[in-house]
Amino acid sequence: MSTESPPSRMRWLTVVTVSVALFMVTLDNLIVTVGLSTIRADLGASLESLEWTVNAYTLAFAVALIPAASLGDRFGRKKTFIAGLALFTAASAAAALAPNVDLLVAARMLQGVGGAVIAPLTLTLLAAGVPKEKRGIALGIWSAISGVAVAMGPLVGGAVIEIASWHWMFWINVPIGLILIPAVVRQIKESYGEKAPLDLPGFAFVGLGLLGVVFGLIRGEAEGWTSPLIVGSIGAGVVLLALFVWWERRTLSPMVPLNLFQNRGFVVTNLVGFFMMFGTFGSIFLLSQQLQFLFGYDALDTGLRMLVWTGATLAVAPFAGPLAERYGPRLFMAGGLALQAIALTWIAFVSELGMSWTELIGPFVLAGVGMALVFAPSASAVLASVRPERAGQASGVNNAIREVGAVFGVAVLGTVFAANGAFDSPQAFLDGTFPAVLAGAAVTGLGALVALLHRSSHPQPGPTKTDATPELVGQPH
Template sequence: MVVLDGTVANLALARLQDDLGLSDAGRNWVVTSYALAFGGLMLLGGRIGDAWGRKKMFIVGVAMFTVSSLLCGLAFNEATLVAARALQGTGAAIAAPTALALVATTFAPGPARNQAFAIFAAMTGIGSIAGLIVGGALTQVSWRWIFLINVPIGFVIVGLAFLALRETDHERLSLDVQGAVLATLGCTAIVFGISEGPELGWRSGWVLGALVAGLVLLAVFLVVERNADNPLVPFSLFANRDRVATFIAIFFASAVMFCMAIYVAQFVQNILGYSPLKAGLAFIPFAFGMGASAFVASKLAVHIQARWLVITGGAIMVAGLLYGSTLDGTATYLGNLFVPIVAIGFGVGMAVVPLPLCAVAGVGPAEIGPLTAITQVAQTLGGPLALAVIGAAATSRTLSLGGTNGPASDMDPHQLWALGEGYTFALVGCAGCAVIAGAVALFIRFTPQQVALAHEAQEAAHRG
């Protein structure tokens, strides 16, 4: 449910924008507010479960997610929807890490726990694909149902959690709440400033104030982390240059997937006239391409240096995205879209599979958990932060060509053409992110043997 809601809104954005009259920046905030809260508070969410009990905090997280889903479904303007999505992301940030930890504590080491982790991973994969199909199908009825469907499911999960889960041992820990809040608010302020720049003007007091405030908040965050008793991000984990390059590559590779999905979904609906369901089905080959390359990359990673896999995947993504940036309203699915969608999915899988293993290569068992958590944060925050820049560039491109900002249903043919040019220009920005990921990968020098040992260490950590 948590993974599905990270993608399900992509296919409803066109309908949402038309129904609520959202600006382009407001449309992007529907997905960005969820991702920022989810990624920014995820590390704190895991620590809260350790400190106050994982069963209790899992139930709190799911309940918060469920209530906020109801608020999303009942939203009547941009502000209420964005606020509810931020609350939904906060609930996800508590529920997701405690859910993973509960799998480890609920099942005994051995086959039972291994099978439980396999099911957990499968649910993550199914959630990302189901988001495309379920999101498209429900949006055909009403965009509100993509959120309201969570309400009965959430009630069932909470009820079963009370009955089936056991509370875990826990101890009162000093929680770095200040660090989590500073990091999240700092990222949010910067995203706000960049997103609103094309509409309010780059000299606007709101824009400049938000950018300055964001930088100040992040600077204060760094100071707080250096002095915190139990910091969210221990700086010792960044002492290895190869690992720092890995985190940067993860950030930009995740940004490609996040931003591309949003703008391709907008292009096929607003420019090519696809229904939300047809748009969702059109994305399924992306998932198959990604799955196929993930299988190949996992086999090659123990024989070939990870950086070459990342660079190869980045090159494939760049080629597919630059081709996509040349398309217009005359494009057809089989003639112009199918092959690039599969190819980009293949490139994404080739690039992202070896990177999490590089993040934990050459470290002891005690460091695997924190490094894996930082990897997940980098994956989650890469998208919304990149979307702020790419979205601003796309909006500026549309406005410079005589387009307008707002629902596509209100636009004349020339304005729609300008809107399409903005969407395809966003793919150039995605290609830029892929180039950066590939360039940074040149500095990742982990050997296939180190990656293989990291894979074994991760499996051992899961087995307890």
């Protein structure tokens, strides 16, 4: 007979519930990468449409990430979490049923908003439901499950497509969501945080500004870079982003407290995250398709080979964090980005017709190790650069900036591909991926140089926040 008390059992059920929710959201970002070629063939999607299939989710996630935690504080974390699960589940069903790429993109955007509500609240609810002395174990479980989702995303996506169809990449979320919602209702207690005013103007400025710039970058090659549509879209986006900065400096309740950026370590770490996701995620967007286009692999074979990359990340990450805590994050972040730059350059130059896929194992492992050397040390560097009561805000900003980096990476590298290559033949595809992946290598190389500027510094003072808990996910998407 179990000697564990009912409250204790309920506590660990809470850990499992929020961890599974995080697994679902994290998995859904990378699971799509191996399905892009199948979606393109089935729905007749263009490269631009494929970019939006990825970026609609990531952009919505990035923009909604920071205000999502505030919604939980104001309206109740449990109620907000349930609403996020319901939205994500419904949007997943809509994506599975989408008859064309436009509706798929719209559903992916709603998924991103739902995911942005779920992700930060998993950690907040975990912290509220687990006593401090047990929190280390709980956070280890939570972090490990998220890491497994990152590693397994391409493999799960490939397996689902192989067994059924690309629609089931989204259908699998529906039963999980339908199980999680009543579990949350039964197991998790309601809690509230500081009810700060919502920064709706800031949300509108940054959301529309990023949308304008990204739309211009994705459509620029097709419309012409000097066309009124593209110049107007990018110009309006830049103006709106400038208005966002202006507004955040003046409002009493900013969505992004700009005084966080007075700390050099915080600025450098955020630039590192942006450059890493720009170069690496943008390259993965193309390389996952290259495996299928160049070698004729199906989605499952592609997922298995991408596991070399993501598996290396999962294997090394647990060691990178403690070592960075002991020796400082600067050389780990710089070294990790340098390894990614070397790996992407290696991939670009060895990729050719008639090659064996085994020639990619070395650079894939190198890239995965490089990612691991950046993830945990950068999270540690962010938290070390701010006062404890501002950890949640700092983590939120850092995660949002990384997601924005992924959006720009897919948009810019996709544009480089479109200017130099096409889907017409394997050689035409290689003609596009060669300069695009080299551009990704250049961006990560620049990030390595920026990382060398990191210096440990004293956190900036800030207003004390009650119920201060790190609210945002430390794992990547």
